[in-house]
Amino acid sequence: MNAEIYARFDAPFSRTDTESVKWDMRAELGNADALPLWIADMDFPTAEGVISGLSARTAHGAFGYSLGQDRDRQALTDWYASRHGCSFTPDDILFCPGVVDGLYHALCALYPKGSRIVIQPPVYGPFFSVCEKAGMQAVENPLVRKGGKWQMDFEGLEEIFKAGAQALMLCSPHNPVGRIWTKAELETLAALCRRYSVRIIADEIHCDFELEGKHTNILSVPGAQDAIMLVSATKTFNLAALRHSAVVCRDEQARKKLSDRLSEVMADVNLFGRLATRLAYTTGAEWLDTLLVYLREGRDILERGILDTGRLLPTHVEGTYLMWVDCRALGLAGDALRDFFVKTAGVIPNEGKFFGPAGEGFVRLNFATCHENLREAVKRIKTAVNELKII
Ligand SMILES: Cc1ncc(COP(=O)(O)O)c(C=O)c1O
Incomplete structure (x- = not known):
């Protein structure tokens, strides 16, 4: 402080x-x-540090094609290792303008149209619209309120999985109910997903906002090796209009599919978005x-x-x-x-x-x-x- x-x-x-x-x-x-x-x-x-770094870069005046993504990947990897104790390698990272874009492209790259994607409402609105736009079927497993706390309904989830599902889109921490899912809850979820071969696609854009309790990244949960984690410094450091986010995926096959998809639809990410993110992670x-x-x-x-x-x-x-x-x-x-x-x-x-x-x-x-x-x-x-x- x-x-x-x-x-x-x-x-x-x-x-x-x-x-x-x-x-x-x-x-x-x-x-x-x-x-x-x-x-x-x-x-x-x-x-x-973000304001002064961006100002200095702006003052230079030339904004031609730029290098730098290796340093960006390293800064993100270091932030997650030191702040969250979550380890992955720079090679596991793909960049994308927004987390919502990343969710959409992950669904399109990995699943055929009509696939059943589980979401747990009440949840951030684009979870519904991303499924719809990607031609997926959103299957709802509503959160339940027990003992004054919003919780995942694991029994409901298992029933849905028995009927078949390809992926679960997790919001962690959960917007809008403000839960930081405990490690135990995430372990239960991961075990269930593993039993039914359902991949977890975790939107962790709010993960730095640990007001009470410790956030556990999905990639730190045993049994969730094939999970995909979407993160961004834009929420943490108030940079939303700079449009920069990362998809972290250790599963090489899935990452290759997503990388191919991203290179079909976009050439590169924006210099200011990725520079602001690197400055935030290294000085913030x-x-x-x-x-x-x-x-x-x-x-x-x-x-x-x-x-x-x-x-x-x-x-x-x-x-x-x-x-x-x-x-x-x-x-x-x-x-x-x-x-x-x-x-x-x-x-x-x-x-x-x-x-x-x-x-x-x-x-x-x-x-x-x-x-x-x-x-x-x-x-x-x-x-x-x-x-x-x-x-
Ligand atoms: C859970 C969640 N995911 C994604 C976003 C938006 O991310 P982006 O602007 O990077 O698409 C928000 C913004 O409020 C959010 O709350």
Whole structure:
């Protein structure tokens, strides 16, 4: 934890008029003065080493075809070894613009159309659309809530596997319910997948956000040797518009198929995306440690505030900076719930239905913003809920 970096997270930081989807679409979404707690990026400047490295490269002025991917692969390998204790070799890595692109191309490269791909809703919306676009059949094994915690339904999974499935798309940590799957849970999952020859394709874009508990990469789980792991520094270091991600695959045959597919559809990744990623992984550890302190405090402000409404039920977030909130006690659904948040409260959430039909009646709130914004958001939500009680 570095006090200077902490102060930067806590200082006012405007993103309006920066072509920010989150901030500059507020009027379009129904309230120009609303606090946007939706799409998953952060209201913080990235790490200083990234900013200065990109500035220096920009100042050079020539942006012709570039080398450098060996260094990028090494930086990513080193980050995962030192930060997560996860070992793979630079040769296991393929680069791709976005994690969602990587999921799509992995499905297209590895499975014939019509294959059964298991997903566990509520889950990040593109898990559904990627299956659809790739011509796959998404088979849903919904998460279950037991003892106040969202869990994977292993019995349901086994029934699906018995009927046949080619792969399971895992979201780890899980967006939107904020779980960091324990090593034991992942071992159970891997054993089940192995028994039925189902490959795990794990989207681990949120894996650096360890607010509570230790994240286990799928490639560190015994029995998941053939798993594919998709990661990116863009979520961790707030670089989403730079479009850079990695697919890590130890299975040589699968990697070759995916590599062939990627070279059919793209020539190279973007210089700034991969440079920013390398700078982040080589200079950003202290920035991230401090960010985690700030995010934990932000989570607590939001969680307490949501609980205080007496009617909304937050999940306790272990990983990600996204809180899944059960609003069903308000008795509002669909557009009425969205209007309640956006127009009445003045806070823009992600609507639960983005995460599948079971998300109806829920919203997702992003707490990667300064604490002052979170306190204001809590005040607005509480006032709106109280007024709703009177009606
Ligand atoms: C689980 C998950 N995967 C992927 C993405 C998007 O990744 P990319 O922009 O690299 O496609 C997000 C963004 O919110 C996400 O939450």
